[in-house]
Amino acid sequence: MPEPAELERRTTELLGRLIRFKTVNPPGDEEAAQLYLKELLEGAGFECELLYAVSGRPNLVARLNARSDGPRLALLSHVDTVLADPAEWSVDPWSGEVRDGLVWGRGALDMKSQTAAEIAAVVSLAEEGWRPQSGELLVIVTCDEETGAQHGAQWLCAEQADRVRCDMIVNEGAGQVIGFDGRRVYGVCVAEKGVFRFKLSTDGRAGHASLPRIGENALTKLAPLIARLGERRASYRLSPEPEALLHALGVDPGDGSDPALARAIEHVEEVDARVAILLEPLLSVTLAPTMVRASEKINVIPSHAELSVDCRVPPGLGEDEARGAIAEVLGDDGYRIDFGETVVGNRSAIETELMGHIREFVATEEPGAEAAAVALPGFSDSRWFREAFPDCVAYGFFPQREMDLFEAAPLVHGADERIPVSDLGLAARFYAQLVEKVLR
Numbered sequence: 001m002p003e004p005a006e007l008e009r010r011t012t013e014l015l016g017r018l019i020r021f022k023t024v025n026p027p028g029d030e031e032a033a034q035l036y037l038k039e040l041l042e043g044a045g046f047e048c049e050l051l052y053a054v055s056g057r058p059n060l061v062a063r064l065n066a067r068s069d070g071p072r073l074a075l076l077s078h079v080d081t082v083l084a085d086p087a088e089w090s091v092d093p094w095s096g097e098v099r100d101g102l103v104w105g106r107g108a109l110d111m112k113s114q115t116a117a118e119i120a121a122v123v124s125l126a127e128e129g130w131r132p133q134s135g136e137l138l139v140i141v142t143c144d145e146e147t148g149a150q151h152g153a154q155w156l157c158a159e160q161a162d163r164v165r166c167d168m169i170v171n172e173g174a175g176q177v178i179g180f181d182g183r184r185v186y187g188v189c190v191a192e193k194g195v196f197r198f199k200l201s202t203d204g205r206a207g208h209a210s211l212p213r214i215g216e217n218a219l220t221k222l223a224p225l226i227a228r229l230g231e232r233r234a235s236y237r238l239s240p241e242p243e244a245l246l247h248a249l250g251v252d253p254g255d256g257s258d259p260a261l262a263r264a265i266e267h268v269e270e271v272d273a274r275v276a277i278l279l280e281p282l283l284s285v286t287l288a289p290t291m292v293r294a295s296e297k298i299n300v301i302p303s304h305a306e307l308s309v310d311c312r313v314p315p316g317l318g319e320d321e322a323r324g325a326i327a328e329v330l331g332d333d334g335y336r337i338d339f340g341e342t343v344v345g346n347r348s349a350i351e352t353e354l355m356g357h358i359r360e361f362v363a364t365e366e367p368g369a370e371a372a373a374v375a376l377p378g379f380s381d382s383r384w385f386r387e388a389f390p391d392c393v394a395y396g397f398f399p400q401r402e403m404d405l406f407e408a409a410p411l412v413h414g415a416d417e418r419i420p421v422s423d424l425g426l427a428a429r430f431y432a433q434l435v436e437k438v439l440r
Contacts, residue, residue: 130436
C-alpha cells in the first residue's frame with residue numbers, strides 16, 4: 001500500500017496538471033490529456049491503447065493482467081468538462097491552483113479529481129511492483145461524457161466491448177458524505193433513474209390578437225396544466241435504493257405506501273430540508289416543465305401550444321408508469337403527449353462483494369459512519385456498462401469527507417469549482433485498497 005501522504009501529493013499534482021488541459025466539451029480536445037495519461041501509465045508498466053471514434057478525441061484503456069483467471073475490475077472516469085466563464089471565477093478556471101488546502105479549477109469535482117485519484121493510486125501501486133494475483137485491472141478514461149458519450153463510453157461499450165468488458169466498475173455518481181440528525185452516510189450510486197421526456201400539446205383556433213375572443217387560445221389552455229405540474233406530484237413508491245438510504249438516515253419508510261412515504265419525507269424536511277430535496281425525487285416519477293412554445297408572432301393567437309417536460313422514472317419503470325404519473329397529475333383530458341427521448345433506468349445489485357469493500361473502507365476511515373446505496377436522479381456512463389454487460393456491477397463512488405454533498409453539489413458545473421486536498425488523498429487510498437483486495 002503506498003504511503004498516504006505521498007499518495008495525496010501525487011493525486012494533487014496530477015489533478016492540477018489535468019485541469020490545465022483545457023478539455024471543454026464541445027469541442028472536447030481530449031487528446032493531449034489522454035496522451036499524457038497514457039505515458040504516465042505505460043511508465044508504470046500498464047499496456048495502453050487509445051481508441052478513437054472520431055479524430056482527435058481518444059478513449060484511453062490501460063490494463064494490468066494477472067497470470068491466473070479472476071475478476072476484471074475497471075476504474076472509470078472522463079476527462080472532458082463543461083465550459084467555464086473566467087469572469088465568474090475567483091481564480092483562472094484552468095490554473096489548477098492550490099489555495100487554502102483546496103485545488104481550484106474546472107473539473108476539480110466533475111471529474112478530473114477522480115481520474116487523478118484513480119491513476120495516482122494504480123501508478124503508485126505498479127511502481128512499487130504490485131501486480132494482480134488474479135484477474136485484470138482496467139483503467140478506462142473516456143472522452144465526450146458531458147454531451148452524451150456518443151464518442152466515449154457509449155461507443156466503447158457498443159463497438160469495442162471486448163476491450164472494456166468487466167465484472168466490476170467504479171465510476172462517478174456518489175461518495176460525498178451526507179450529514180443528517182447526527183449520522184454520517186456515504187452514498188454509493190448503484191442505480192440511475194430513466195428518462196422519458198415528452199411534449200405536451202394543446203390545440204385551439206388562430207385569430208388576431210386585437211380581438212382575443214375571435215380565436216381559441218391554445219396557450220391559455222396550456223397554462224392550468226403547467227400550474228398542476230407545479231402544484232401536484234405523482235404518488236410515492238418505495239424501491240430498493242431510497243429504502244436503503246432512508247434506513248441509513250434512521251428514517252422509517254413504514255409500509256412503503258404513498259402516505260407512509262409522505263410522512264417520512266415530512267420528517268426529513270423538518271430535520272434538514274436539503275436532504276429532502278435530494279431524497280424525494282428518488283421516490284416517484286418526476287415531471288418538470290422546462291420549455292414552452294406557442295405563437296410565432298406577438299399579434300397572433302396561437303392555435304397550437306407545446307410544453308416540453310423532463311420526466312424521470314425510477315429504475316425498472318417504463319413508459320406505462322410515466323403515462324400513469326402524467327394522468328395522475330394532469331388528469332386524462334385536454335392535452336396530447338408525444339414521447340421523444342426515452343431511456344429506461346438502470347441498476348446494479350446492492351449486496352455485492354464491491355459494496356462489502358466500500359463498507360469496510362468507510363468503517364475503517366470513519367468509525368460510526370455508514371455506506372448506503374443511493375440512486376442518481378440523472379445518469380452517468382455507468383448506464384452503458386450495465387446495458388452492455390448485464391452481469392457487471394457498476395457503482396459510482398468517490399469518497400469525500402471534508403466537503404459534504406451540500407457544499408459540493410452547487411460547485412459542479414458552477415463557478416469556483418474546487419476540492420479539498422485531503423479528500424483527494426482519501427479517494428486515492430480507497431482506489432489503491434480496492435484494487436489490492438479485489439485482485440489479490
